[in-house]
Amino acid sequence: MTTDIHAGRAGDPLLAVRGLATHFTVEGEVFRAVDGVDLDVARGEAVGLVGESGSGKTVTAMSVLQLIPDPPGRIVDGSIELEGTDLVTASDLVLRDVRGNRVACVFQDPLTTLNPVLSIGEQIVEMIRRHQDLSRKAARGRARELLEAVHIPKPERRLDEFPHELSGGMRQRVVIAMALANDPELLIADEPTTALDVTVQAEILDLFIELRERLGMALLFITHDFGVISELCDRVVVMYAGKVVEEAPVDRVFEDPRHPYTRRLIDCVPALGQGARELEVIPGLPPALNRLPDGCAFAPRCDVVEEACRRGEIALRPLGDGIAARCIKPGARP
Amino acid sequence: MRAYLIRRLLQVVPVLFGVSLLVFGMMVLIPGDPARAILGSYATPENVAALEADLALDQPVHMQYVSWITNVAQGDFGRSYSLNRPVFDEITERFTATLLLAGTALVIVVLLGLTAGIVAAVKQHKWQDRAFTIGALVGLSMPSFWLGLIFIVVFALNLGWFPTSGMRSAFGGGGPLDIAHHLVLPATALALVASGVIARITRSNMLEVLRADYVRTAQSKGLASRWVVMRHAFRNAIVAIVPVIGVQIGFLLGGAVYIETVFGWPGIGRMLVNAIGTRDILLVQGGVLLVATSYVLINLAADILQAVLDPRIRVE
Amino acid sequence: MSAVDPTPIETTAAPGAGTWKRLVRNRLAAAGLVVLAFVLLVATIAPLLPLPDPDTVDASRRLEGVGSPGAPLGTDHLGRDMLSRLVWGARVSLAVGVFATLIAAFIGSLIGLFAGFYGRIVDSALMRSVDVLMAFPYLLLAIGLVAVLGPGLINAMIAISVVNIPFFARAVRGATVTLVSSEYVDAARALAFSRMRILFREVLPNVLPVIIVTMSTTVGWMITETAGLSFLGLGAQPPTSDWGTMLGAGRDFITRAPHVSIVPGAAIFLVVISLNFVGDGLRDALDPKLK
Numbered sequence: 001m002t003t004d005i006h007a008g009r010a011g012d013p014l015l016a017v018r019g020l021a022t023h024f025t026v027e028g029e030v031f032r033a034v035d036g037v038d039l040d041v042a043r044g045e046a047v048g049l050v051g052e053s054g055s056g057k058t059v060t061a062m063s064v065l066q067l068i069p070d071p072p073g074r075i076v077d078g079s080i081e082l083e084g085t086d087l088v089t090a091s092d093l094v095l096r097d098v099r100g101n102r103v104a105c106v107f108q109d110p111l112t113t114l115n116p117v118l119s120i121g122e123q124i125v126e127m128i129r130r131h132q133d134l135s136r137k138a139a140r141g142r143a144r145e146l147l148e149a150v151h152i153p154k155p156e157r158r159l160d161e162f163p164h165e166l167s168g169g170m171r172q173r174v175v176i177a178m179a180l181a182n183d184p185e186l187l188i189a190d191e192p193t194t195a196l197d198v199t200v201q202a203e204i205l206d207l208f209i210e211l212r213e214r215l216g217m218a219l220l221f222i223t224h225d226f227g228v229i230s231e232l233c234d235r236v237v238v239m240y241a242g243k244v245v246e247e248a249p250v251d252r253v254f255e256d257p258r259h260p261y262t263r264r265l266i267d268c269v270p271a272l273g274q275g276a277r278e279l280e281v282i283p284g285l286p287p288a289l290n291r292l293p294d295g296c297a298f299a300p301r302c303d304v305v306e307e308a309c310r311r312g313e314i315a316l317r318p319l320g321d322g323i324a325a326r327c328i329k330p331g332a333r334p
Numbered sequence: 335m336r337a338y339l340i341r342r343l344l345q346v347v348p349v350l351f352g353v354s355l356l357v358f359g360m361m362v363l364i365p366g367d368p369a370r371a372i373l374g375s376y377a378t379p380e381n382v383a384a385l386e387a388d389l390a391l392d393q394p395v396h397m398q399y400v401s402w403i404t405n406v407a408q409g410d411f412g413r414s415y416s417l418n419r420p421v422f423d424e425i426t427e428r429f430t431a432t433l434l435l436a437g438t439a440l441v442i443v444v445l446l447g448l449t450a451g452i453v454a455a456v457k458q459h460k461w462q463d464r465a466f467t468i469g470a471l472v473g474l475s476m477p478s479f480w481l482g483l484i485f486i487v488v489f490a491l492n493l494g495w496f497p498t499s500g501m502r503s504a505f506g507g508g509g510p511l512d513i514a515h516h517l518v519l520p521a522t523a524l525a526l527v528a529s530g531v532i533a534r535i536t537r538s539n540m541l542e543v544l545r546a547d548y549v550r551t552a553q554s555k556g557l558a559s560r561w562v563v564m565r566h567a568f569r570n571a572i573v574a575i576v577p578v579i580g581v582q583i584g585f586l587l588g589g590a591v592y593i594e595t596v597f598g599w600p601g602i603g604r605m606l607v608n609a610i611g612t613r614d615i616l617l618v619q620g621g622v623l624l625v626a627t628s629y630v631l632i633n634l635a636a637d638i639l640q641a642v643l644d645p646r647i648r649v650e
Numbered sequence: 651m652s653a654v655d656p657t658p659i660e661t662t663a664a665p666g667a668g669t670w671k672r673l674v675r676n677r678l679a680a681a682g683l684v685v686l687a688f689v690l691l692v693a694t695i696a697p698l699l700p701l702p703d704p705d706t707v708d709a710s711r712r713l714e715g716v717g718s719p720g721a722p723l724g725t726d727h728l729g730r731d732m733l734s735r736l737v738w739g740a741r742v743s744l745a746v747g748v749f750a751t752l753i754a755a756f757i758g759s760l761i762g763l764f765a766g767f768y769g770r771i772v773d774s775a776l777m778r779s780v781d782v783l784m785a786f787p788y789l790l791l792a793i794g795l796v797a798v799l800g801p802g803l804i805n806a807m808i809a810i811s812v813v814n815i816p817f818f819a820r821a822v823r824g825a826t827v828t829l830v831s832s833e834y835v836d837a838a839r840a841l842a843f844s845r846m847r848i849l850f851r852e853v854l855p856n857v858l859p860v861i862i863v864t865m866s867t868t869v870g871w872m873i874t875e876t877a878g879l880s881f882l883g884l885g886a887q888p889p890t891s892d893w894g895t896m897l898g899a900g901r902d903f904i905t906r907a908p909h910v911s912i913v914p915g916a917a918i919f920l921v922v923i924s925l926n927f928v929g930d931g932l933r934d935a936l937d938p939k940l941k
Contacts, residue, residue, distance in 0.1 A: 588789030
């Protein structure tokens, strides 16, 4: 299943997802949430994974750490290699040594991702001591440093507080601090700003930018917002209906999106300084994942659709310069 | 936490007042002359007159209540005519035996109910889940007095492992081991129904928290699944289970009436049934008041424990 | 993620054909229904069944075991036919349990409706009284009431219904409060319907599922507990006999003839577990999101 652009890149990536298929079975119906996804993240690289709700971006990210609830979800095909170790077939023990250590996660809603009955300190210390041989006291000191690193005021006091005593933005900082506890090589962030107030969103985003510059870890950043991508990421992967439809370097994709879906997503972003421009909303809804149409899944909503789009499987075709699109007429405009 | 404690303590006051009113009302509502009812049909007119004065029966009802509750507060529950003994002595002695029985049952309920509920939730849709779910339903559908009789037939009469009744052996009994030996069957029979209830509530609460985002967070930290289930999921689920356990203690104290009757356990439940038979109304009154008051305090303790377990309740 | 989320269907609709279909599709609930229907049928047509008289004493046939000729379930300590007594006892036990449930449901639901609908002082006064009832351990309050009223089947039934009132009051109050804050009750108010009319024509039909579910979960206890009071000698008095008195009478002969106690107890267990299966199924069918 390896496509050309992946094979062509120099050096082995940190994370290499190949042909990943994660399906959900609900009352006998199979939902192909993720169906044949290839994805690379190089060391230190920031990859943005973009798509609407239900495009499979979150399921892809959760599949990496095998955090898909089974039942109903199941990885039915493909491999997820972290520097040569396949996480799909890895033993529970190997997997647990990777989780929170080499690969850490930041989730969407900080109001629900922290355990409400354990103090902030307990939750961070637990993460540290799982992977590092530190005394309780040393781990607590490290936890305080981490809170400082994400700019939480009065860190010593916060350690003994409970999640409900903190604001949403502060809680997300705690979650980020926790994720950084063991200096992960890869940080997966699943829409970490979506649930927050607009002003807080910007602060958290700035924090991500700062941390990446300072720590240099690789980042897989999931979002439905192209605006966020431009500030933070090196490369972008666009998903639609469980498949990758386009991937490209960030500067190129804004200049010249190749897939009509990518173009429409970019049009949704309010351009800076343009004031109250009418935002384009993509008409229609993504297809039901248990009844995917033949051919291009985006065809029903596409503004340049033609008869050939609805026939047969369409491949993700490399277009040079690290760009690839799953479209028979890349770059077409109405 | 202190504000919560004070508020919760203040809530208990009207409830205890209501309980005392109802228990006091038992005497007022009894048809006929209360003093005669209390003293039994062989009482002399002098005795009846003396008791009427003692109970302030010549005064209005609210004064009767004041006089009664003042006595009760000082530990004076009156004198049981059928046992010819202060009610207080009898009920405290009997209640100790009931607490031993219900307390042991509670330990079984908590161990069995929580374990079954956790295993069923973790193994949802697997055979363990079905087995425990049906087992819990069978447990809570069984009349405990029937289960007690079956235990006697099987484990005492046929297998001869345990004594059929009583709390101590007639000869040389009364040591801790002897009492424990007498305790096994009644405590288990009493515990099974409540265990079913706790298993069901534990299962549904665990299923809910196992889907919570913070459980996924815990998994993403690389923690062992046992640790995730206990420290993250169960630690949250127990918050909602604790008050249910408090309520189940009420069912244990009530169910003890059957079990004590079946197993001849010298507790307060059997005393109450006997007292109703002999129309010893003061004994019934004192017994009901003691158990109900203890139950109110037990539920208070359960609520406080819940607040200790959940930081969010403390600040509300 | 919405596409893969098995989003539960929100229904608070009144019970209808869909509910029935969901109920019988649940295998345990269907089995429970069959058992209950059979027990009810047998109890109803007891006079028509070819059974010996349940009260005929036969000293020559005392404590015969299960499977004796002419007495499939044996005989009791007075030589009376156990099967016949079981069938006739069912009439008493079931009637008392069901009546107790209806009384508790009626009074408890009224309390809950008024408390939830009028709120404020009415709510406080009613629910604090309910709290006091709840402050007594379940069976203990029933025993206290029997002590006051005197032992007897009717008194035991009254006592058991009183101790169950709080379950209905609380559940119905909760549902009523939710409904009263909803829009269509506002609409009814805007149309200036009388309060009673809103309460009984708009609110009551919508809290009916809650009442039914609470009935289905409590009727089993009520049958068990009234039988229990009879077992203790505080319920049915001779010559009336329900399953509880049969069980209690057999206790003295448990060494020689355990079946005299075990059989009526098994009948209670069978009915109660069937009720619980149906109750669980009913709850899931009426409110799938509770599953």
